[in-house]
Amino acid sequence: MSKQKIIGIFGCEQTDLCIYLASILENMKNSVLVIDNSFEQKMRFCIPRPNEKMNTITYKNVDYTALCERSLWKTEGYDYVIVNLGSWPDEKSVTDCDELICALNCEKCEIEKYREFILHIEHPVSVLFRDFCKSYMSAGGIRKLFVDENCFVLEQLFLPFSEADECSRLMMQF
Numbered sequence: 001m002s003k004q005k006i007i008g009i010f011g012c013e014q015t016d017l018c019i020y021l022a023s024i025l026e027n028m029k030n031s032v033l034v035i036d037n038s039f040e041q042k043m044r045f046c047i048p049r050p051n052e053k054m055n056t057i058t059y060k061n062v063d064y065t066a067l068c069e070r071s072l073w074k075t076e077g078y079d080y081v082i083v084n085l086g087s088w089p090d091e092k093s094v095t096d097c098d099e100l101i102c103a104l105n106c107e108k109c110e111i112e113k114y115r116e117f118i119l120h121i122e123h124p125v126s127v128l129f130r131d132f133c134k135s136y137m138s139a140g141g142i143r144k145l146f147v148d149e150n151c152f153v154l155e156q157l158f159l160p161f162s163e164a165d166e167c168s169r170l171m172m173q174f
Helices: 015-027 091-095 108-121 139-147 163-171
Strands: 005-011 032-036 056-059 062-066 080-086 099-104 125-132 153-160
Touching: 005 015, 005 091, 015 032, 015 062, 015 080, 080 091, 091 108, 099 108, 108 125
Parallel strands: 005 080, 005 099, 032 062, 032 080, 099 125, 125 153
Antiparallel strands: 056 062
16 A cells, blocks of 8 residues: 545535545545544535444445544555545644645635635645636636735636536535
């Protein structure tokens, strides 16, 4: 097994992104553990759980667990550990991640809030803007909000708005 990588995902509506990323990595023949350490605990509504008292469940060849202490994130046997850090992660959790992804909607107040957070934590972050409406917004204008003063943003990705994606995200919970 190669060196394990811990990927932390935080921001707005990041739960489905954790599940999608886990599926992609598993399809690439990697062993994956997803930990929902968010305050919101939305993942418990997305993954079928036959028994609420189970600590770890396996769904589509990916292991899922919740509220796991940081000291246990480096669990042997996994190529990737994806940690749902919730909407506002604590700084210690952020520093334990090898890679960080900040999922944002395109609301200016959210962009400003997380821009300040990223500046504060001083940790390299990839920013994924979801529900981007290219007919109404300028990617360059949004990109400029981060680039002007934030040297910690590694890359910015834009996920266009899709009604099907929004429906899928909500249907996961039912």
